[in-house]
Amino acid sequence: MGVKIDPLKCNACMACELACGYHRDDAFALLSSCVVLYRAKDRKDYYGVMLKEEESLIIARPEGLEVNRIGAVDEGSSDKGDASAKPMLLREACDLCDDRDDGPLCQQMCPVGAIYQD
Amino acid sequence: MDLYQPYTARNHGLALVPEPGDRAGGLAPWSGHPRIAVYTGGGSSHSWLWLVEIFERLGFWDLVFADEIDVARGALDQVQVLAVSGGDTFGMARALGPRGAAGLESFLRAGGLYLGSCAGAYLPLNSSKEPLNLFNWVPAKITNLSRHLPRARQMPQKFCTPYGCSYVFHPVREETVLEPTGLAPFGVGQSLRAPLYGGPAMIASGEVEVLATYQGFSERTRFLVDPELARQTLLGRAAVIRSRLGRGCLYLFGPHFEHPGYAEANRLVAEAIYHDLARTGWPGRQAAAAEVPRPLEPGVLRDLRRQVSNARVVALGLEDHPARWRIGRKLYEPAKFRVFCEALWQRLRSRRGALPLAGDPEAVEALTAAWRAIAEGLRALKRELALEQDTQARAEALFSAINRATADFMDIYFRNAYRRLTAPAPFRPDPAPGRRLPTGDRQRRQA
Amino acid sequence: MEFLSSDNVGVLDLATGEVSEDELAEDLVAEKIGGAAINAYLYEQHQDADPVVLGSGLLTGTLVPGTSLGLMSAKSPLTGALCHVPIVQYAGMELKYSGFDYLVLRGKAPEPSLVWIHDGIADVEPAGDLWGQDVWQTVDAIRSNMGDEMIQVLAVGPAAERGSSLAAVMNNFWPGADRFALGKALAERNIKAIAIRGMGLLEVAEDEDFVERCVELLAKVKEGAWAGKQGFADLAEAMGRPEAGGWLQPLIHRSRASFNVPFAYNSFAMIEGDPSVLTEPDIDEPGVLVSDPLGAMALQELGLGAAEAAGLLRDCAKDGLDAANLAALCQAQGKTDAAAISAALADIDGEVAAPSGPFSPWAPAQPLLADFGESGDAWWQRRQAVAYIMGLDPIFALMSPELSEEVLVEMAALGTELDITAETLDQAVSSLLG
Secondary structure: OOEEEOOOOOOOOOHHHHHHHHHHHOOEEOOOOOEEEEEEEHHHOEEEEEEEOOOEEEEEEOOEEEEEEOOOOOOOOOOOOEEOOOOOOOOOOOOOOOOOOOOOHHHHHOOOOOEEEO | OOOOHHHHHHHHHHHHOOOOOOOHHHOOOOOOOOOEEEEOOOOEOOOHHHHHHHHHHHOOOOEEEEOHHHHHOOHHHHOOEEEEOOEOHHHHHHHHHHHHHHHHHHHHHOOOEEEEEOHHHHOOEOOOOOOHHHHOOEOEEEOOEEOOOOOOOOOOOOOEEEEOOEEEEOOEEEEEEEEEOOOOOOOOOOOEEEEEOOOOOEEEOOOOEEEEEEEEEEEEEEEOOOHHHHHHHHEOOEEEEEEEEOOEEEEEEOOOOOOOOOHHHHHHHHHHHHHHHHHHOOOOOOOOOOOOOOOOOHHHHHHHHHHHHHHHHHHHHHOOOOOOEEEOOEEEOOHHHHHHHHHHHHHHOOOOOEOOOOOOHHHHHHHHHHHHHHHHHHHHHHHHHHOOOOOHHHHHHHHHHHHHHHHHHHHHHHHHHHHHHHOOHHHOOOEOOOOOOOOOOOHHHHO | OOOOOOOOEEEEEOOOOOEEEEOOOHHHHHHHOOHHHHHHHHHHHOHHHOOEEEEEOOOOOOOOOOOOOEEEEEEOOOOOOEEEEEEOOOHHHHHHOOOOOEEEEEOOOOOOEEEEEEOOEEEEEEOOOOOOOOHHHHHHHHHHHHOOOOOEEEEOOHHHHOOOOOEOOEEOOEEOOOOOOHHHHHHHOOEEEEEEEOOOEEOOOOHHHHHHHHHHHHHHHOOOOOOOOOHHHHHHHHOOOHHHHHHHHHHEEEEEOOOOOOOOOEEEEEOOOOOOOOOOOOOOOOEEEEOOHHHHHHHHHOOOOHHHHHHHHHHHHHHOEOHHHHHHHHHHHOOOOHHHHHHOHHHOOOOOOOOOOOEOOOOOOOOOOOOOOOOOHHHHHHHHHHHHHHOOOOOHHHHOOOOOHHHHHHHHHHHHOOOOOHHHHHHHHHHHHO
């Protein structure tokens, strides 16, 4: 069970990212967050949210959810090496804020209910 | 409790006043602050930075950084310890070659201490395969070797590496539970944990000592094969062994005892160093007269910070890019650039107080030029990725350059750190630590 | 200054590129708190060099809801007096994390330049190749050259280069909150753009208590009347301008928030393509972010169609023009044809009404979707002053009575362990309002 993201509700405010950063660093920062707003295409008004879990990188965008298995090799790829690399290597996977009684802080700090759990 | 503090205190004390050594066996004991070489050459992955991190925390500040060329040129003559972390074992063996193997053997026979984990552990195990057979110094077999590849439960691209007609397979990844066997220096203690990222499980023979075995798994263990097969392959098998070669000694760690997230395992790395260097009779390097670092002009350091930060900006922007490059037997992703940048920035973040780099403006300027080129290279890489151009050659060159420039930085950084440690008291300012950085290491968790 | 701070005040000499740095004194924060109040203090300190001061609020970049604000303070070409222009969307937050609490830009660069701020480094870099480029080309070039799309660019366009009194500082591709022609002021100093990347960390005193209070505050804020509403149309309705909302609504694609601002008042108007389709557009420049709601409403008042107005907003964004002041000038000059206005953008200039105080009238002069128990100009000026000091988004400040002065003072004191009181805030506000 992990957190879920509704990309159509998300208003791109990054509160989740800051909340996660606090969970990671006990301070306000953004570089350690496992939930990250994808905001590189602002000229097209196109954005989404990436969530790093233990085994997957979830990309929630308007088209829907994309689940990328971490380290997976594309079908038909000639890359058969031992991939020790991971996307967002320095960011820990989501642990659902396991040290908080109230659950994930990102969920609590989302102002529009775009983050939830089943 | 800060598990590192007693080691830091002892090591910093040793830098000034060597302790009496253990004269058992009639060998002249080593008794000072050890000089440790960290292998950064061909085949090594970024995980050598873990060694840097824990050695810094433990107070082992007399660090040098050696690649295959340094080893061939006799760099090991000047050190007591060689630490080799993860990466591509074949790549390491190929890079070191016959000259490197000869240098390493001579270092060991003279009384040096080898600490190898993961790929660094596979390297000196007996093997019939070229070029690994240049390094046949430890009679132990690995249990995670099979002619018939088991079925992968997950991460099929990570769970095995071809080894001749067979495969080295990795039954689990992430955290494993280990049990000390009672032998010194680990002694009898509670079980401990350390992560396994492809390192070996071993069966020792001859006079090889088993210091710890795989005892079990934890909630953080990821099974890459059937759990029953993982148990058969790992449990009860050697996770850490010690072996002698001449007057020297090798510690081979299957799991990453140097992973900065595992303080108890890190502590045992320090114990291994103390234990064996006090006995092996390595003649030791005469302590150099303490030099008082000359402060750098502020602009010199600022130039370096500027370029490293420029690289850091791009590296952060690349960390979620789906590109991948095959380099040797490993797949590299853009996120790895950030690992190097952050390792430097952690040590450059202070703007005030005593400078982290001092006394060698020419070397710092050369480093700045290297990082300027890296920042420009990363920017070019980003542009080429956006245009969907072939980036293989540029990525390979950049990983090589960033690895080398990081090692060069660490060389200067620790030379200065050790100089500060051994300088006369009035000239021994502590560097201002600077503001904390986002690292994901929670203060409370560390405490 | 240990908490909610990078402990760094920089002074950058634009002529030489030399930077001096100093700690952010706790005494100064205990007296002025932050944001515009400290910007104003630094402006006075460096007044001999006619400085531009960049800074952020004390609570900017924290989990206190709505704390997105950065500030650019300088003498306005329109008023001749010190003004404070909000740096909104993500740029204020990036500034807060850039390694500088405040950065004073002194003097004038000898050639067209870019100020590049990151990790406590502030560089003046030649930008001759950017001079003459429009804002969008400038943003693209800087991000491409520096290698990161997250870089926030405060750029000026051709309007500023030609010395227009309508020249505003843009916020990446989109309109910012500059009603004071600081775009012109930057161009006069040969500054084409200020690029910012924030990768730092802010320590918090009593961090667990602080964050739990943030959770409580957000829960209260979410009970506000804004909940369930978003975008230009709902904002227009809250202002008593429902017709403006209905006018633009058919073009609205999505609405998005500034950093940590619960209410998403920035709406993207899709000029080319179907606004109801949310997949990534094939077109590279499909529309414009309506991040200056009053600017859009001014074009509606001019009698333009929504698509015409959106197109003109996009042209203004590229040219670096303040759409609200442009509309006012067109109104005065009787220009109401969108195509003609667009074709003649470079020639439209003239005297525009200067704001009456130091704060940008970019934020509507009224409470929004909330009852503060009072309203009017004095109330608005004070509320803006509080927002500009603490780092609260100036529009969200008008819809969040839960973020009262008392609450903001409590959070400032909790986060810094400084003796910040209602009296401190009162004095800091007075220092801005005179």
